[in-house]
Amino acid sequence: MRPGDGSAAIRVGVPRASILLRVARDRSDDSARTRRAVRIALPGRRDPAPIAGQRRRTVRDVGDLHTRRVLDLTIRLAEVMLSSGAGTADVIATAEDVALAYRLTDCVVDVFGTTALVSALPTADSPAVTIVRAVHVRSTDYTRLADLDQLVQRITSGGVTVDEAHDAMDELTEKPHRYPRWLATVGWAGFALGIAMLLGGTWLTCVLAAVTSAVIDQTGRLLNRIGTPFFFQHVTGAAIATLVAVAAYLFAGLNPTALVATGIVMLLSGLTFVGAMQDAVTGNMLTAVARLGEALFLTSGIVVGIVAGLQVATLAGISIELHVDATESFIIPNQPLTIAIAVVGAGLAGACLTVASYAPLRSVVIAGIAAASAEWLLIALGTAGVGQVVATGTAAVAVGFVATLISIRRQAPALITATAAIMPMLPGLAVFRAVFYLAVDGNFDDGLAQLLSATAVALALGSGVVLGEFVGSPLRYRAGRLGDFFRIEGPPGLRRAVGRVVRLQPAEPEQASATGSHRSLSVALEPVRSDGQDDDESHQGQDDDDGRGAR
Structure with a gap:
């Protein structure tokens, strides 16, 4: 090696590093150009990255x-x-x-x-x-x-x-509360009256059902005032309904089925079937299991109350006979008058339930119309030969869809309309038959069939409402073109997180840095654009930034 080779090597190394850096930049430019070419060749909306870890x-x-x-x-x-x-x-x-x-x-x-x-x-x-x-x-x-x-x-x-x-x-x-307590009790009595009409009861049965429900409501208020657990409140309410039905059977010869079924529907109306099914569908399984477990536990309280009432009748020497075909779990009216009475009864029950739940008057009218329409659809499907579970689920889907439309127009929160409209379709009749066949007749097969039917109907109601809201979710504001047509301008109030959920963002992001007294003011929210243009533009801008940064 000649003298000076080391210094020459050092001098040669400097431009070599520059060449390597230039090659890296060229590769970065090629990568950015490749990404842009791929986006041009494959147009369309890109799904955003998952938020986990961001x-x-x-x-x-x-x-x-x-x-x-x-x-x-x-x-x-x-x-x-x-x-x-x-x-x-x-x-x-x-x-x-x-x-x-x-x-x-x-x-x-x-x-x-x-x-x-x-x-x-x-x-x-x-x-x-x-x-x-x-x-x-x-x-x-x-x-x-x-x-x-x-x-x-x-x-x-x-x-x-x-x-x-x-x-x-x-x-x-x-x-x-909006209404006095006595009016809420009248609401429960009207609810029971409507259910008795729906079940085809006589005028005396309807009157007794209304009075019995008023007694159950007042008894429940008394028990709640002294801190009685909800399980025992349901036991007491079901026992009262059963004993009144036994007395009516003994002294007036009335069929006890409609009376007991009315009391069961009244007690079941306080359970959150819709919320539990929505939690399960939206992935909140822990809360869904807790709510469904609570509903099953309180329903078992109703069963205990019915059994207790029937056992009291047995000890008193009263023998009750039900002349009903156990295989016929879906009973629908087939005459114009009975159909009209059933539809009016369902509407009355839905409206009175909202009164008992202290709803605004506007919601009372809407709930009554929705409940009557759902019952009419249920009868039409049953007349056409559709089974009970499918017919009930279809009617519940319609209820969920209509409730979504009403909430879109800001007439009433969807929960109010959906809850009031499906309650008249609760399987109170099947629950009573199941308990009677299992506890009194000892007919296990027929009792199990009725019990499974009641369970399937309850699940069809809850899941049907959620499915109806899912179908109607594209109508929400900025969720689609139809949503822009139906929706009143402005951000939503209480959200319904089923189906296509519209994400919100501050309308003026620069307000987020406000100081002083304006910091405590809320900022207006607007829906995030859903046409995908923003995503594509942001990705395009990111590619351009990468290219500029490499140069």
């Missing part, structure tokens, strides 16, 4: 005090929705909308059975903030739910401070 986008200049007040507001909202029987996914979506309106983009909402949890993730400057609240009180007040729907619409429309929202929640949760 860094959460947090908003700066949001203090701990503001965060705690917003979280407290969201968990109060979730508590009202859960106590009204709303689905877990609906509660989570609505609470996240409210948190987003107050610039908490990293808010986590979850529900475990009767426990609600809201949390703001930690940042570099502050720890995580978490609030947990247990929902033990059941208070079905549909007026409160409708008022909450309007409050959420105001918040997500922008311009509502956190203090104003808390004041509105105070007024909403502290004001008494």
Whole structure:
């Protein structure tokens, strides 16, 4: 090696590194051009990446005090929705909308059975903030739910401070029920009257059913006042209905089936079948199992009450005979007059149920029409030879679809319409027959057949409503062209998280950096564009940025 070769090698190494860097840049440019060529050759919408593992986008200049007040507001909202029987996914979506309106983009909402949890993730400057609240009180007040729907619409429309929202929640949760207690009892009596008409009872049966339901309601209020568990309240209510039916059978010769079935439907109406099925469909299995388990447990209380009443009749020497074909579980009217009475009875039951649940008057009319229409469809399908489970499920699908349309037009929350419309179709008749055949006649085969029929009908009702909402979900605002046609302008109120869910975003992102007194104001939310153009443009821009960065 000649002297000076080492320095020459060093001088040669410098341009070699430059050449390697240039080659790397050329390869990056080729990669960017290749990605652009692939996107041009394969047009269409790209699905976004899954959010698992992504860094959460947090908003700066949001203090701990503001965060705690917003979280407290969201968990109060979730508590009202859960106590009204709303689905877990609906509660989570609505609470996240409210948190987003107050610039908490990293808010986590979850529900475990009767426990609600809201949390703001930690940042570099502050720890995580978490609030947990247990929902033990059941208070079905549909007026409160409708008022909450309007409050959420105001918040997500922008311009509502956190203090104003808390004041509105105070007024909403502290004001008494819309109707006096005696009117709610009259509502339950009217509900029972409608169910008795639906089941083809005589005028005396209808009157006795109404009076019995009023007695059951007042007895339940008394037991609830002294802290009696719900299981024993259902046992007592079912026993009262059975004993009244036995007395009517003994002294007036009335068939006890319609009377007991009416009481069963009344007691079953308080169970959250729709919310449980929605939780199962939307993937919230823990809450779904808890709700279904509760429904089965309380239904077993009804069975215990019926058995107790029948055993009392047996000990008294009263022998009851049911002249009913056990294989005929689906009984429908076939005369114009009886069909009209059944449809009117279903409408009366649906309307009176909303009165008993303290719904606004506008919702009462809508629920009555929806219940009557569902019963008419059920009778039409039964007349055409469709089986009970399929006919009931089809009618429930129609109810879910109509409830979605009504909520889209902001006439009433979907939960109110759906619940009131399907309750007249609950299988009270099959439940009573199953208990009678199993506990009194000892006919295991017929009793099991009736029990399976009742279970299938109940599941068809809950899943049918959810399927109807799924079918109607493209009609929601900005979920499709039809949704833009049907929907009233403005962000939604209480969300229904079944089917095609519209994602919301701040209408003016620059407001997220607001300071001072404007920080506590909610920002307006608007639906995220769903045509895929934004996604394609963002990917195109990302490719361009990659190309520019490589140069």
